[in-house]
Structure formats: C-alpha cells, structure tokens
Amino acid sequence: MYIVVTIAILITMALALARALLGPTVYDRISAVNMFGTKTVLLIAVFAFFSGRTDLLDIALVYALINFIGVVAVLRLVQYGDFHSSAKTSTKTGKINSE
Amino acid sequence: MIDILINVTLLAFLAITAIAIVRMTHLFAIVMLYGIFSFLTAGLFVVMDAADVAFTEAAVGAGISTVLMLATLALSKDHQEKKSRHRPWLPLSLVVVTGAALVYGTMDIPGFGDPAAPSQVHVAPYYIEQSMPDTGVPNMVTAVLASYRGFDTLGEVVVVFTAGIAVLLLIGGRRAKQTDKTQLEKESDDA
Numbered sequence: 332m333y334i335v336v337t338i339a340i341l342i343t344m345a346l347a348l349a350r351a352l353l354g355p356t357v358y359d360r361i362s363a364v365n366m367f368g369t370k371t372v373l374l375i376a377v378f379a380f381f382s383g384r385t386d387l388l389d390i391a392l393v394y395a396l397i398n399f400i401g402v403v404a405v406l407r408l409v410q411y412g413d414f415h416s417s418a419k420t421s422t423k424t425g426k427i428n429s430e
Numbered sequence: 431m432i433d434i435l436i437n438v439t440l441l442a443f444l445a446i447t448a449i450a451i452v453r454m455t456h457l458f459a460i461v462m463l464y465g466i467f468s469f470l471t472a473g474l475f476v477v478m479d480a481a482d483v484a485f486t487e488a489a490v491g492a493g494i495s496t497v498l499m500l501a502t503l504a505l506s507k508d509h510q511e512k513k514s515r516h517r518p519w520l521p522l523s524l525v526v527v528t529g530a531a532l533v534y535g536t537m538d539i540p541g542f543g544d545p546a547a548p549s550q551v552h553v554a555p556y557y558i559e560q561s562m563p564d565t566g567v568p569n570m571v572t573a574v575l576a577s578y579r580g581f582d583t584l585g586e587v588v589v590v591f592t593a594g595i596a597v598l599l600l601i602g603g604r605r606a607k608q609t610d611k612t613q614l615e616k617e618s619d620d621a
Contacts, residue, residue, distance in 0.1 A: 337432055341439045348443055351459075351466055352450050360462040368492065371469045374436070375476050381432055390481055390488075394472070397493045401465065404497045408504055 333381045340377065344370045361405055368398035436477055444470045455511040461499045468492040478542075482571045501601055 344367060351363035372391045379387035447467045454460050468491030475484035503509060540547035557570055557578075567573035575583055 334432055334435070337435060341436070344439075344443065348446065348466065351462055352446075354459075357458055360459055364462050364465045367466050368469050371473050374473060378432070378436065378477060384479075387476060387481065390476060390484060393485065394469075394488050397488050401493050401496055405500060408497070408500045 333377060336377050337374070337381075340370055340374050344374070357409055361402065361409070364405075365398060365402045368394065368401075372398070433477060437474070440470050440474050440477070444474070455513070457503055457509045457511055458500075460511075461496060461503060464499065465492050465496045468496075482569075482575075498597065498601075505601065 347363045347366040347370060351360050351367065354360045354363055372394045375387055375391040375394065379385055379391065444467065447463055447470065451460050451463050451467070454463070468487055471491065472484045472487040475481075475487055544550070557574060561567065561570050561573040561578075565573045565577040567577060
C-alpha cells in the first residue's frame, strides 16, 4: 500500500516539475514550486509512517510552514517588486515581468 | 524497496532540475528551480536519516536564499541571462576529469552506514554512550552542536548574523537611493 502511495506522489512530483520547467508564465512556475513543496511534505510523511520514524513528521510540518511563507514572500515580490513598498508605491523598475 | 525507489526517482529529478537550470536563460524560472532543487535535496537528506541537515537545507535553501535571490532580481533590470560567446570545452573537460577522479575516489569509501567505518569508531561511540548523561539532550546531533561545541556554534551564529546584516545593508541601501530618485523625479515633474 505504501508503495502505491509513494509512486502516486512521485508521479505528481514529476508533473509539477514538468510544469515548472515548461510553464510559460511566472504564476505557473510559482504554483508548480508550491505544489512540489507540498508533495515533498507528503512524501516525507509517507516515508515516516513506512519506516516507523514518526519524528520525521515534525520535519514535514516545518517544510509545510517554510513552503507557505516562501510562496507568500515570492508572490509579494512579484506583485510589488520589493518588500518595503506598500501597494500604493510600487516602483517602476522593480517589477518582475511575467512573460 | 521504497527507499531505493524514492532515492532513484529523487536523484533523477535532481539531475533533470540541474540540467534545466544550466540550459535556461530566464532568471526568474531559474530561481524557482533552485527552490525545487532545495526541496529535492532536503527530501534526499530525510531519506538518508540526516534530519538536521534537511532542516537547514529546507530553511536556507528553499526559504531564505530563494527570497534573497528574488529580491536581488527585483533590483536588477535585466531578467535574461546573457548567452556566453565562447565554447566552454576546456572547462567542461576539466570538470569531467575532476568528476571522474572523485567517482574513482568513492570506490575506497566504506558503505553507507557501515559500522566498521573509521568515522564510526573514532569519537562516535563516546557521544552515543555519554551524550545523554553528560548533557541531557535527547537528540545526539543537537547535543554535539549546542552543548559540546557550543562556543563553535556561537561563533558560527555570529558569522551568519554579520553576513545577514551585510546583505540587508546592500539590498536596503540600494532601495533607499531609488526612493530618493523617484521622489526627485516626482518633484521635477511637478515643477
């Protein structure tokens, strides 16, 4: 049973990786990275149950938190150009072009 | 069985990601692929039972360094990598020869988790037996890092803190100048 779940997660990781490689827009790639991080969390959780080392679940939780914070930071950077400015004072040159 | 499957697949993903990073010219996509690379490496570390290294890799590689690289990217105007003019045959052959020498060197390395390996019989038995009565920390690696080598870790933290301040000064300083410039432009426009 564990092996079926593992193969399913690995296939999903491959699909997310393909989207990150091909993805035409910035948002495709951000979404792919977020999904890849989530799949890493799942893979670690499955591996923790499979190998009986339940302390690895803590690491899976930390990965989920890091993934969330990282994606929020990346999205903020893409929208505003930097961390300092509020929504009103977005700079001219700072924006990452979404092509 | 599952270990081997996960290891082989993750290593294949790692190779694909690395080749894609080298071939791509779109810098934002490359930074995103760096994040995937870090998650893959961290997953491999977890499978190899190096939980503390995996923690560091996920926090620094996937978290901080992605954000720092994107912040640097936001400060620069050009987001396309320039194609190199010359054919890098000499560096490529040098890297291949060095890699082959390193692979040849791994032939003499003892197997993964071999109890008779020199690194396992030197000071490791002392830590395994004495770290709990000495320090009272349940995790052995944490006991070595934070108790036996506490001053060493303190020095490392000072170095990392200094580097962090330097990076903040570099990125933040550039930003302040830009604000001044845009304000000046606005004033001149108003005038």
